[in-house]
Amino acid sequence: MTKEYWRWDEKCWKDESMDPKSAGIISAGIDIGSVSSEAVLCLDGKFYASNTIRTGSNSPTSAKDALKPLLEYTGIAYENLDYIVGTGYGRVNIPFQDKAVTEIACHGRGANYMVGPSLRTILDMGGQDCKAIHVDEKGKVTNFLMNDKCAAGTGRGMETIADLLKVPITEIGDRSFQIDTPAEPISNVCVVFAKSEAMAMVKSGKTLNEVLASYCKAMADRVTQLLDRIGVEKEFFITGGISKNRGVTERIEENLGIKAVKPKDARLDPQTAGALGAALFGFVLASKKGSKKASRKGQTL
């Protein structure tokens, strides 16, 4: 089998100190992104467990593939879920959800939980799109902008380069700083053009790390332009898969002159902010409008 350089860890995680048996409301959030899908479980509005998988070709299966192993891992029965909220580009196709909420609103709420009430600006770099979001102290969205037209600031763009240069995606960030001369910007972050430009750089004798640095820089510059449109207020937080790539995030921080904050609990993964927000919406909906548990009685996933 050929090596897949875009791979990242797919795993279930739970907070061992919490007990689902003593929870009043169990809510689930599922974020079907174009590249990865996440499921998060909350107990009474507190983050409990998460799972991340690569999105398959069809959303209903991805939703199930993300949630089912997490239920098994945590020992929670499907019929005991009080509320299921779907989000992400594939949210309309999740057959077993109780409600769909946009990823903008879910990221706002999830990031607010991760950082706290002082959070004002979120940059979400997802698989296929990039969003800039302002939130108030409760995580309610006050301003947003979404770019899904080009691959700038998206995971898909980064994966293409990882595959092209045969560099594991998780190494790109560090390697992009292992250079002797400053990064020469790639002029075009459009995946198609960047690919040929990257190849040309390799042929002209640039090291792989230099090409990676150029690509990370180009992505950071494009995303900074996007952020400029709505402005960046502190605290500033980066979510989505590329939040783990310091090659891009540190160059964005440098452009803005602002450091991005980290989640207040290091166990919270910024990649799961959307799914966490969805689960938190689920908790609020179950508390205000009532549990939907009865509709799942006797069913399994």
Next chain:
Amino acid sequence: MIANYGYMDGSGEYYITIDTDKCAECEGKMCIAACPKGLFVPIEDDYGEDVVEIDSGKVKELKYQCMDCKPTEKPPLPCISACTPGALKHSW
């Protein structure tokens, strides 16, 4: 909420900005009928407010969608004239 719909490309930035707090209070939602391209779509947003958004299928081609309305010698854009609450802005 300030919602920015659109994109930037090599030729410029094409965004329609909607102040949805004004939409939530707007009875007539006249932008919907006024836009010849049907860009404004009524929705209930995530916080339960009745607002409008830009048709997601058309948002990536705003530059072309709005082209007919935009020659400089023409009076204000149909959408801007129709939106008496003043919720709309175009970036170009």
